[in-house]
Amino acid sequence: MNDDAMGLRARNKQATREAIGNAALRLAIDQGPHGLALVRVHDIATAAGVSPRTYNNYFSSREEAICAFQADQSKRVGQALRSRPADEPLDEAVIAAVIELYTDPEPDKAGLRMIMSTPELEGEALKAFTMAEGPLAEAIAARTGTESGRDLFPTVMAAAVAGAIRVAGRHWLEPGNTGSFAPILRHALSCVVPAAPPADPQGQ
Amino acid sequence: MNDDAMGLRARNKQATREAIGNAALRLAIDQGPHGLALVRVHDIATAAGVSPRTYNNYFSSREEAICAFQADQSKRVGQALRSRPADEPLDEAVIAAVIELYTDPEPDKAGLRMIMSTPELEGEALKAFTMAEGPLAEAIAARTGTESGRDLFPTVMAAAVAGAIRVAGRHWLEPGNTGSFAPILRHALSCVVPAAPPADPQGQ
């Protein structure tokens, strides 16, 4: 998938980035949402097998490193929509793409809970989710034909979809939601995607 | 409006908070989006007439101080919706409330541009806009009757509206948009608010 057409350099770079991100997230989860200040840069770097100086060649703050996995996930939403069949209606395509992306591997609940219920991470978490908007808006515009008159539509819809994903995630984390992520996601998306017939109106 | 029923303490506190926020924003605008690192805490505190230590009794980062005005504005969205007549349909009420809030005093374009086009401020800016979601969701739920089955609807719609406001702001700042904020805002909101008949489908 990404082994070819990528030199050794690029692969190593990707690997270290993921190593640092995973180390940061793991350490943060270990300390819990109330002990984030105890996660030192030195510990993250050591756990990832790099020097502290290298760590901040990749990330300029602990928060950014911890939320990196969500940021990378968000970047894939546009691609996911583009890989849907071209004749599929926009609403169905968006819902299918998002659900597919977020259920192939179901998100790590501990990680999601960490970044969504830690006040110090709120800004970076929002940045991470918002990263879906740009590519997603372009993918939507590509489908609708980039109607210049309704220029705002793709961008606004992308923002709405990103927001729905975020809200669905928060809802999924609430105690008592032990089921899978898919139905919650579908329900949330059906609130903002135009003319989307919810297959399960009862949702939660 | 807030002079009565608020002790001397609370009023002073509010005043210093605004003083620090305004000073931070003004200094940031002076340096421009590329010189944010040159805005020192000491300068903000001095400009606001307080000590640096007091500054960070109110804000724990320069970014937070700079974006404070937008955060305070966002907190008023819920209130704005609640003050709409109860018999008004939800879609019209939301659009009217938001437009009213964002055009009574039209937003300061320099300030908006500062917080929306400075990468280092992205996280805090998103936090500021997102602060509208909680109160707004409650206000929406109060109108729809807090249907427990479609529990997600108010939250998702609030997120969509907040996103639309943010996108509209970004669009308004683009060079060439010299008109007022209202029509752009209306156009953006009509993309996410259900069954909203756009009075001007051509928008931009």
Next chain:
DNA sequence: CCCACAACTTGCGTGTCACGCACACAATGC
């Protein structure tokens, strides 16, 4: 196969910052 070039990692030094702590002072309630 070897070599020059570019990219990446690392250690060090520096300026800035957030925050705990202790104290002075103003506002509040009885």
Next chain:
DNA sequence: GCATTGTGTGCGTGACACGCAAGTTGTGGG
């Protein structure tokens, strides 16, 4: 008036982001 509580301020500390200048490891041409 007086005790209490909340707020402003100075100082000290620990951590961090980042520029700089090596050393080290991939990359591509001859």
